[in-house]
Amino acid sequence: PLANWNGTQMPLSEAKVSVLDRAFLFGDAIYEVLRVYGGKPFLFDDHIARLKRNFEKLQLPADADIIAQRVRETVAASDVTEGTVYIQVTRGVAPRIHRYPTTPPTPSELIYVAHFKDPYQELRKVGARVIILEDLRWKRCDIKSVNLLANCMAAQTAYEAGCPEALLVDGEDRLIEGSRTSLFGVRDGRILTAPLGQNILPGITRKLLIQLAGECNVEISEATIHRDDLPKLDELFITGTTTEILPITQVEDQTIGDGTVGPVVSQLITAYARTIERFRQS
């Protein structure tokens, strides 16, 4: 893959980082993943805006506009038409003390562009089975930091169970989101999704989904989905930048609705595909 490491374009394999980088020592870093369709970064402004908000949350003195420019240049210089962009910005290299250094170091800034092929083309047609796990993450899941160990553990447990994703429940059995996706239910023709807060990542695909629901005249409410609600749901699905939209037809032993991909999610998948096609042509 082609990278831009601290402003210099190079093969990703040539980018090197110090062991004193605060991402290595503390996980003190923010990241973004976005999609490239038709050689162009998708929902670019939304991803850059989230990056900027995360910099502010961590008092990380990096310039999201400069990074945005480098993303454009790196995508243009790469041979990727269908792919992903990974962005990671760390607080930089400094002697190991927990608090932010008094004199801020120069942030370490990585961008790379890679080919990516939709892994769920077939599964999307039939729906997936997922498992439920306790949400072991910290209390600021709104911050898109690279501290992803709890997410990695959940993803590994799901993988070992033969599932593409794990849904995370809090202490009150509320379904928050997936380990790397946003979660939506459908009941009586209305979409439900957990409200934004410090326990959830404000997904960019979630935002697009809400917009598409509006265009499809499907009502959507930000309402918590409880574990006990699962038998009453007609449909369930997850969204994410690389996942796009994936219908969930079974949660552990519970079949959702009639166990097939429902009409609401089907309509949204069509609307999503249309949006991407329009973007590719634009």
Ligand code: PLP
């Ligand atoms: N929730 C979590 C915990 C995630 O890690 C992600 C993506 O990485 C998402 C939701 C989906 O967010 P987005 O649609 O911005 O990719």
